[in-house]
Amino acid sequence: MIDKYRQAFDEEARELLTGLESALxxxxxxRDDGEVLGRAFRALHTIKGSGAMFGFDQIAGFAHNLEAVxxxxxxxQLSATSDLIALSLAAGDQIKFMLDExxxxxxxDPARTAGIVAELHRLTGMAEPAAAAAPxxxxxxxxxxxxxxxxxxxxxxxxxxxxxxxxxxxxxRELRQLGELGVTVDTAALPPLSQLDxxxxxxxxxxxxxxxxxxxAIRDVFIFVEDDCQLSIEPLAAQPAEPxxxxxxAKPNAAExxxxxxxxxxxxxxxDKLDQLVNLVGELVAVQARLGETALRRDDPEILEISEAVxxxxxxxxxxxxxxxxxxxxxxxxxxxxxxxxxxxELHKEVELSIEGADTELDKTVIDQLNDPLVHLIRNSMDHGxxxxxxxxxxxxxxxxxxxxxxxxxxxxxLIRVSDDGRGLDAEAVRARAVEKGLIAGSAPLSESExxxxxxxxxxxxxxxxxxxxxxxxxxxxxxxxxEALRGSLEMASRPGAGLTVTLRLPLTLAIIDGLLxxxxxxxxxxxxxxxLECVELTRExxxxxxxxxxxxxxxxxxxxxxxAEYFGIQRAPPEREQIMVVExxxxxxxxxxxxxxxxxxxVIKSLGRLYRNVQLVSGATILGDGTVxxxxxxxxxxxxxxxxxxxxxxxxxxxxxxxxxxKKENRIDGTQVKP
Amino acid sequence: MSKIILTVDDSAxxxxxxxxxxxxxxxxxxxxxxxxxxxxxxxxxxxxxxxDLNMPNLDGIGLIRxxxxxxxxxxxxxxxxTTESQESRKREGKxxxxxxxxxxPFTPQQILAVVKRVLG
Numbered sequence: 001m002i003d004k005y006r007q008a009f010d011e012e013a014r015e016l017l018t019g020l021e022s023a024l025x026x027x028x029x030x031r032d033d034g035e036v037l038g039r040a041f042r043a044l045h046t047i048k049g050s051g052a053m054f055g056f057d058q059i060a061g062f063a064h065n066l067e068a069v070x071x072x073x074x075x076x077q078l079s080a081t082s083d084l085i086a087l088s089l090a091a092g093d094q095i096k097f098m099l100d101e102x103x104x105x106x107x108x109d110p111a112r113t114a115g116i117v118a119e120l121h122r123l124t125g126m127a128e129p130a131a132a133a134a135p136x137x138x139x140x141x142x143x144x145x146x147x148x149x150x151x152x153x154x155x156x157x158x159x160x161x162x163x164x165x166x167x168x169x170x171x172x173r174e175l176r177q178l179g180e181l182g183v184t185v186d187t188a189a190l191p192p193l194s195q196l197d198x199x200x201x202x203x204x205x206x207x208x209x210x211x212x213x214x215x216x217a218i219r220d221v222f223i224f225v226e227d228d229c230q231l232s233i234e235p236l237a238a239q240p241a242e243p244x245x246x247x248x249x250a251k252p253n254a255a256e257x258x259x260x261x262x263x264x265x266x267x268x269x270x271x272d273k274l275d276q277l278v279n280l281v282g283e284l285v286a287v288q289a290r291l292g293e294t295a296l297r298r299d300d301p302e303i304l305e306i307s308e309a310v311x312x313x314x315x316x317x318x319x320x321x322x323x324x325x326x327x328x329x330x331x332x333x334x335x336x337x338x339x340x341x342x343x344x345x346e347l348h349k350e351v352e353l354s355i356e357g358a359d360t361e362l363d364k365t366v367i368d369q370l371n372d373p374l375v376h377l378i379r380n381s382m383d384h385g386x387x388x389x390x391x392x393x394x395x396x397x398x399x400x401x402x403x404x405x406x407x408x409x410x411x412x413x414x415l416i417r418v419s420d421d422g423r424g425l426d427a428e429a430v431r432a433r434a435v436e437k438g439l440i441a442g443s444a445p446l447s448e449s450e451x452x453x454x455x456x457x458x459x460x461x462x463x464x465x466x467x468x469x470x471x472x473x474x475x476x477x478x479x480x481x482x483x484e485a486l487r488g489s490l491e492m493a494s495r496p497g498a499g500l501t502v503t504l505r506l507p508l509t510l511a512i513i514d515g516l517l518x519x520x521x522x523x524x525x526x527x528x529x530x531x532x533l534e535c536v537e538l539t540r541e542x543x544x545x546x547x548x549x550x551x552x553x554x555x556x557x558x559x560x561x562x563x564x565a566e567y568f569g570i571q572r573a574p575p576e577r578e579q580i581m582v583v584e585x586x587x588x589x590x591x592x593x594x595x596x597x598x599x600x601x602x603x604v605i606k607s608l609g610r611l612y613r614n615v616q617l618v619s620g621a622t623i624l625g626d627g628t629v630x631x632x633x634x635x636x637x638x639x640x641x642x643x644x645x646x647x648x649x650x651x652x653x654x655x656x657x658x659x660x661x662x663x664k665k666e667n668r669i670d671g672t673q674v675k676p
Numbered sequence: 677m678s679k680i681i682l683t684v685d686d687s688a689x690x691x692x693x694x695x696x697x698x699x700x701x702x703x704x705x706x707x708x709x710x711x712x713x714x715x716x717x718x719x720x721x722x723x724x725x726x727x728d729l730n731m732p733n734l735d736g737i738g739l740i741r742x743x744x745x746x747x748x749x750x751x752x753x754x755x756x757x758t759t760e761s762q763e764s765r766k767r768e769g770k771x772x773x774x775x776x777x778x779x780x781p782f783t784p785q786q787i788l789a790v791v792k793r794v795l796g
Contacts, residue, residue, distance in 0.1 A: 004696075012688050046687045046730075052780065053690065163744070170795075173796070
């Protein structure tokens with residue numbers, strides 16, 4: 001039983017530590033900010049309180065020391081120094097180690113714990129505060145049983161006890177559990193009915209209790225009210241009665257610093273259960289599609305109506321269960337503050353991290369796998385991108401570099417950008433390095449974007465030496481591959497001398513999308529609805545007027561199009577009228593020519609299996625109502641690929657990083673070499 | 677009908693423990709993450725409030741005052757969770773109108789005993 005709580009505490013404590021860490025880093029910038037101090041204090045307070053409760057006594061004791069310091073900080077008796085903040089960060093890490101130890105991973109060094117506490121006392125000049133040992137609880141403080149004795153209990157509650165939620169009847173019942181009880185009620189103070197205030201207590205009780213329990217146990221029953229009542233507990237043998245307790249006026253404490261840290265109201269559910277739910281919803285969507293299809297074929301209004309109702313519900317259920325899996329990026333982003341802080345120290349660079357759009361939500365699976373690529377990108381920026389303060393001054397830039405981490409929605413995708421204001425990529429250096437590595441011929445004419453694509457080739461680096469930060473055997477190619485595994489894509493934009501921006505485009509979800517079902521000949525395809533703009537007709541006249549160019553005139557705009565039938569080599573008699581689906585891609589508006597647009601389709605994405613892992617144009621498949629398989633097209637990739645194919649036809653050589661991958665295999669470039 | 681207890685704490689693990697313990701004993705437990713949340717949840721019937729004192733947005737003392745100022749919630753028992761180092765806070769809570777308190781750390785048995793005392 002307790003293990004369950006310990007697990008919950010472990011998770012919660014780690015969250016709190018992340019919160020503490022970002023509060024501390026914020027504090028570094030805004031010393032003595034009451035709100036930030038309050039947040040740090042509360043995090044420690046909860047770690048201490050809950051830790052002691054679930055048996056993490058060491059953690060509780062350690063956190064207690066820190067809590068005492070932060071209590072004084074927020075009370076203004078101490079001020080935050082950078083030493084104190086650094087020490088608190090280290091202490092937070094130590095709590096993490098202690099949690100790991102409690103979870104059975106590694107061991108926390110007790111000497112280090114003691115060292116931090118000693119240092120804490122040295123810095124603050126505070127004496128060792130009393131340890132947060134488990135105090136006796138009111139319910140536990142009963143004295144040991146002796147021989148049964150008679151006690152006389154006189155109990156006159158204050159007039160307001162009822163308003164404070166006390167029910168004297170319950171107290172008397174509790175006394176009865178201690179032994180044999182005789183009760184006499186004293187109604188002397190009761191006023192005439194017309195003057196009676198039903199919310200006041202006018203009664204008093206005179207009781208005789210025969211019990212083996214001692215005075216403390218009896219008194220304990222009244223512990224909550226003893227300040228607001230007259231109570232006497234006497235052994236019956238001895239008579240002198242004295243009023244036992246009187247109300248002590250309460251002194252208001254120092255004003256509580258209230259933080260605005262918004263904690264989301266939530267319950268914890270294991271990720272497995274969510275996956276299961278989403279899978280079931282996926283199956284339901286597929287069945288619903290079949291029902292819809294059948295209903296249409298039967299043409300029975302009654303079934304059609306039911307089918308439509310089921311469709312509405314399925315749609316709502318789908319969106320709901322999807323949104324359950326969505327988590328904000330903030331915790332992931334906030335963690336990088338620490339990374340940037342630590343790396344700045346290690347690299348002797350001054351770097352600020354700014355975060356934008358951290359409330360953007362993404363599927364949990366995507367977020368989980370996003371951490372490593374982002375760490376790598378930030379390391380890259382810190383190590384290779386941003387210059388030393390001196391170099392920056394010489395380049396006429398402010399000495400403090402900036403890394404900007406942002407997230408935003410774009411259709412069915414989320415764009416995550418990591419940009420820095422460092423030196424950017426040197427296209428010439430990249431080219432020289434690629435020639436040196438034998439990746440391209442010295443004379444190959446390459447566009448700038450093609451040169452940048454070289455960075456993504458395995459085993460490529462422009463850094464001259466391996467540093468402790470980058471060059472850990474993980475290159476940009478690995479980043480790209482892990483993003484691709486999430487059905488996302490990676491783009492780079494370099495401004496030489498002014499910085500580099502890496503954009504990750506990630507799908508909102510990996511399981512179900514809204515799609516548009518289209519038909520070409522006998523083949524069915526799904527286009528993501530979020531990218532689809534409109535559908536226009538393509539007549540034979542339009543084709544004739546374009547003089548053989550694949551361009552359509554859509555209300556005055558020229559939209560290049562791709563004929564899917566040609567592109568995929570589908571043999572069929574061309575219909576009289578074709579449709580162009582205009583979609584939005586990274587390269588602007590493009591049209592896909594299809595035979596027929598069937599309509600929207602809730603698409604459960606099924607992966608194509610290992611054999612088709614390297615197929616780029618198709619992001620998966622789905623099963624239609626009648627059992628037919630439809631391929632889900634990736635419009636960005638499709639257009640990119642088409643552009644490259646056209647480019648290939650005009651230029652003598654085009655680089656795609658795909659080629660490098662096969663090149664790597666053939667030429668056995670050592671994958672463990674210096675990486676970007 | 678089982679009695680409804682509102683547990684107010686910004687610590688999910690404490691809420692969870694309170695909830696499991698009291699649910700096992702046959703009470704219905706509603707959770708709130710801070711004082712503000714609790715005040716909102718008190719719009720529906722609740723028989724007992726168990727609140728932490730240190731919380732963001734609206735702390736325990738503020739919640740107790742808020743409840744006692746609300747005529748619709750007259751006489752509802754409120755238990756506060758305190759640590760031993762918070763003697764002055766305990767007095768403050770008592771003055772604000774708390775019915776009783778539970779000292780942290782506590783065991784499931786202890787919390788049940790105290791709940792029985794104020795709720796029957």
